Amino acid sequence: MNMQFKDLCLADRDRIDEFYKRGESRSCDDCFANLYLWRRTYPVEYLIKDDVLFVRSKGRRRSWRFPQGDPDKLAPALEEMISCSHSMGTDFRMLVVTPEQFARMEEAFPGRFRISYQRDLADYVYEREKLASLAGKKYHGKKNHVNKFVRTYPDWKYEPITDENVEDCFQMAMEWRREEGISDEKIDPELEEVRSELAVSLNALRLLKELHLTGGCLRVNGKVCAFTIGEPLSSDTYVVHIEKALPEIEGAYTMINQQFVQNEMDGFTYVNREDDTGDEGLRTAKLSYRPVMMTEKGIVTLR
Numbered sequence: 001m002n003m004q005f006k007d008l009c010l011a012d013r014d015r016i017d018e019f020y021k022r023g024e025s026r027s028c029d030d031c032f033a034n035l036y037l038w039r040r041t042y043p044v045e046y047l048i049k050d051d052v053l054f055v056r057s058k059g060r061r062r063s064w065r066f067p068q069g070d071p072d073k074l075a076p077a078l079e080e081m082i083s084c085s086h087s088m089g090t091d092f093r094m095l096v097v098t099p100e101q102f103a104r105m106e107e108a109f110p111g112r113f114r115i116s117y118q119r120d121l122a123d124y125v126y127e128r129e130k131l132a133s134l135a136g137k138k139y140h141g142k143k144n145h146v147n148k149f150v151r152t153y154p155d156w157k158y159e160p161i162t163d164e165n166v167e168d169c170f171q172m173a174m175e176w177r178r179e180e181g182i183s184d185e186k187i188d189p190e191l192e193e194v195r196s197e198l199a200v201s202l203n204a205l206r207l208l209k210e211l212h213l214t215g216g217c218l219r220v221n222g223k224v225c226a227f228t229i230g231e232p233l234s235s236d237t238y239v240v241h242i243e244k245a246l247p248e249i250e251g252a253y254t255m256i257n258q259q260f261v262q263n264e265m266d267g268f269t270y271v272n273r274e275d276d277t278g279d280e281g282l283r284t285a286k287l288s289y290r291p292v293m294m295t296e297k298g299i300v301t302l303r
Contacts, residue, residue, distance in 0.1 A: 005045040005056065008036050010210050016046065017212075019053040019068035024234045026295045028123050028274045029065070029096040031233060033211045033241060037200045052077045063093040066101045075108040082302070094300040096121060102300060117298035120278035124291040125237070126271045131261045131289065138290050142254055149251030153220045158259040161208060161215030161227065169205055169217050172224040173198065176244055193277070201242045204229045213241070216260040218252060225249040226256035230264070238265045239272040257289075 006012075017032045028034060035044055035055065043058040044065070052069035054077070056062050062085065067077040085092040097105075102115045130136075134143045150156065159165055182195050208215055208229070217227040226245035233239040240260070245252035261271060272295065276283040 005047045005054075007043075007045055008032075008039055010036070010207070012046070013211060015048070016053060019048075021234070023066075023068050025098060025101070026123070026125060026234055026237045026270065026272055027096060027098050027297060028233065028239050028241070028272050028295075029297065030068075031231070031239065033204075033213060033231060036211065037203055037207075037241070038196075040199070041196045050076075054081065056081075057095075061093075062088060062090050063095045066094060066097050071104070074104060078105065078108060092302050096297040097300045099296055102298070105300065112303060113300050114303050115298040115300045117296050121275050121297040123275050123295035123297070124273045124286045124289070125293045125295055126273065126289055127292045128238070128261060128265050128268050128271050130292075131258065131271055132265075134258060142258075142289070145251040145254040146258060149255045152250065155221060156255070157219040158256075158263060159217050159219065160263070161205070161217055161229070165217060165224070166205055166208065166215075168224040169215070169227040170202065172217075172227060172246065173201055173205070173244060176246060179247065201229075201244055204242055214264050216256065216264055218245075218256045218259065220249055220252075226252040228256050228260045230260070232268070233272055236269040237272055238268040238270070240274065243273075253285075 008016075013032050013036070016035075020030050020032065023030060044055050045058055046056075047054045050070075050073055052067050052073050054067055055065040057064075064081050064085075067074065067081065069077075081094075082092045097115060102113070105113050130139065134146060161169060177198055180194060182198060204211070204213060205215070205227075207213075211231075213229050213231050215227060215229040217224050219225065226243075226249070228240060228244070229242040230238055230240040243253065243256065245256060265271060270292070273286060273289070276286050
C-alpha cells in the first residue's frame with residue numbers, strides 16, 4: 001500500500017464510525033469505541049484509501065479486520081491486503097469475521113478463503129423487548145431477582161451517567177477493583193484480563209462524551225452499586241460494552257441490565273451483550289438471558 005497507516009486517535013472517531021455504520025454489522029468488534037478502548041491490549045492502526053477503511057493489528061504478526069466501505073471495492077481491497085501481507089513476509093489473516101462478511105468474500109473470490117469460527121468470540125444478541133420486560137416462564141428467575149432487589153432496596157434509583165455522577169461510578173469501579181484483589185503490583189496472570197477490562201471500563205467512563213457513549217448507573221442507599229455503558233451499533237442493534245456491579249448487592253447485575261434497556265434503548269430491536277471470552281461462568285450467565293441469535297466470528301486465511 002502506498003499510504004501510511006495511522007494510529008487511532010479520538011479525532012478519528014466520526015470518520016471511522018461512518019464506515020462501520022455503512023456495514024450494518026451486529027458484531028461488537030465493528031465500531032470505533034471497541035478498537036480505541038482496547039488499543040493498549042490489542043493495538044491496531046488504520047488507513048482510508050479509495051473509500052475503504054483498512055484496519056490491521058500492529059506487532060510482528062499482522063492481522064486484518066474486514067475492510068469497510070464501498071462494497072464494489074471489496075475485491076480490490078482484499079487483493080491489496082493479501083499483497084501487503086506477502087510483502088511484509090506474513091501469511092494473510094483476517095480476524096473476527098462474521099458469516100455475512102465471509103459470504104461477501106466468497107462472492108468476490110469463490111473458494112479462495114477458509115474460515116474457522118471461534119465459539120469464545122461469538123456475541124450474544126437478545127431481543128430488546130424481552131430484556132426490558134423479563135416476561136414469560138423463561139425469564140421467571142430473572143423477574144424474581146428484580147422483584148427481590150426492589151423489596152430489599154426500596155430506595156434504589158436508576159440514573160443516566162452525567163458529569164454530576166461519573167465520579168461516583170469511578171469510585172464504585174475502584175471498590176470493585178479492591179474486592180477482586182487487583183492491584184498495580186505484580187498480579188496473578190489469570191487476573192491480567194480482568195485488569196485490562198477494568199482499565200477499559202475506567203477509560204470508557206473518562207471518555208464517555210468523546211466516544212459518544214451512553215451510560216447508566218444504579219444507586220442503593222445513595223451509593224452507586226452498578227454501572228453500564230453502551231452505544232448504537234447498527235440501525236436495529238444496541239451494544240452493551242461494559243457492565244459492572246458490586247457482588248454484595250444481590251440482584252444488581254440483573255437490575256442494571258433491565259433498567260439500561262428500558263431507559264436507553266428505545267427504538268432498537270436487538271441488544272448485543274458481546275462475547276464470553278470462553279469464561280464458563282460468564283457463558284452460563286449470558287445463556288440464561290436466552291439469546292435470540294449469536295453473532296459468530298472467525299479467523300479467515302487463504303486456502
